[in-house]
Every structure is written in structure tokens, then in C-alpha cells.
Amino acid sequence: MEHQVEMVGRAFVDHYYNLFDSDRVSLSSLYHPTSMLSFEGQKVQGVDEICSKLKSLPFGQCHHVISTVDTQPSPFPGGIMVLVSGSLHLPGEDHPLRFSQMFHLIPIPEGSFFVQNDVFRLNYG
């Protein structure tokens, strides 16, 4: 059980940042109408608002490098909590930006998960 939570969490993280770096608009498939995103303190809710926010970020191409992934089962049945730390590499920038991101994943009947809670923060030194 614990092992499965860890495997699902890591697979989700790989999938999420792979989509983010290669085809950001397709991240919409991972959110639901109830989903919430807090991005650097700005809160948006629902698939459309979240995707607008992600599309409006002031960089096109980017590359996430993951440092740590911690997972725990949520008390919400079948849910998974994930805390990610890593760095965001932007073209033409020498210094990557360190970030932390928290996800709360909720199962859907098809055997997959959607992101109910998503909080992103850059870590300033």
C-alpha cells in the first residue's frame, strides 16, 4: 500500500513535469472543475483559470529537474499527498530557480488521478 502510494506519486510527478516542459496546455487533462492552484500566492480555481495561469507564465520553453519527491496516503479515500522539490531551468538563464510544489491527488473511477490541490512556490535563498 505504502509502496503503491510512492510509485503512483512518482509516476504522477514524472508525467506532470514532462507535460509541463513539452506541451503545457495538455496539463488541463490533470485538473477538474474543483481543482485549486496557488501559484506564488495567487489563487485560481477550475480547469480554465488554472490553465490560463499556467499559459500566462512569463517564459515559454522551460525544464524542470526534480530533486526530491515525498508521498503519503491522504485521509481522503484513495488520495495521495505529494511534496516535490526541484529546480526550474529557463533558456538563457544561468541560474535555475529552486521551487517547492505540493499536490493532493484524488482518484477517479477510470483508475487515474486528478489534482485537487496544487501549491507552487519559488524558494528564494
Added chain:
Amino acid sequence: MEHQVEMVGRAFVDHYYNLFDSDRVSLSSLYHPTSMLSFEGQKVQGVDEICSKLKSLPFGQCHHVISTVDTQPSPFPGGIMVLVSGSLHLPGEDHPLRFSQMFHLIPIPEGSFFVQNDVFRLNYG
């Protein structure tokens, strides 16, 4: 509702780090038998194991300074998700350690909350 989630989350964060810095053993009051802590990748569960882990940290006096607190309502009824970033100041150390910590708070009948999920990570530059 959103405002209340934010107020409760911030009050919890102030309380948690105040206890941590002044009377670490009393943090036991914030955990339940089902609680989980991942500390720098090490997982422990339950009040006793969590408090043993916190007591065994290789520093006595410490001081947390909070930089950001993000809160969202959890899909678990009445639950609150919290992501904290901040720095940990240790006596005799010139450079504070940056950290991120995620909490999932669950309401208890007395009108208070306990920590069900707790993930702590230092942010290396």
C-alpha cells in the same frame, strides 16, 4: 470560508513553530495515532514515533522564521492543506537553513485540528 481556511492555517503555523522553538516535546499534542511525518525522506507514523524523531534532531535550541504560508481547503471534510516556506536558524550557525513543510490538518470535534500529514524538506541551493 476561504478566509477562514487562511486564518486557521496561519494560526496553526504560528502555533506549531512557536511550540517547536520553545517546547518541542509539547508538539505531541498536535499529532494523532494515524499521523504521518516524512522528515528529510525518513517516514515515521504515530505520536510516539513522530515525537521521538523530533526530539532526536541534532540540535537543541532553534528558531524558525516563516517566509510564506499557502492554505487551501482539503477535499477531506473540514480539512486544510498548508505549505510553508521559511528558514531554520541554529545557534552558532551563520547561515540559516531554508526549508519547506507541508501539513494536512484534520478537524477534531473540540473545534481544533490535528496534523494527519507532515512532510519536511530542507532546500539545498
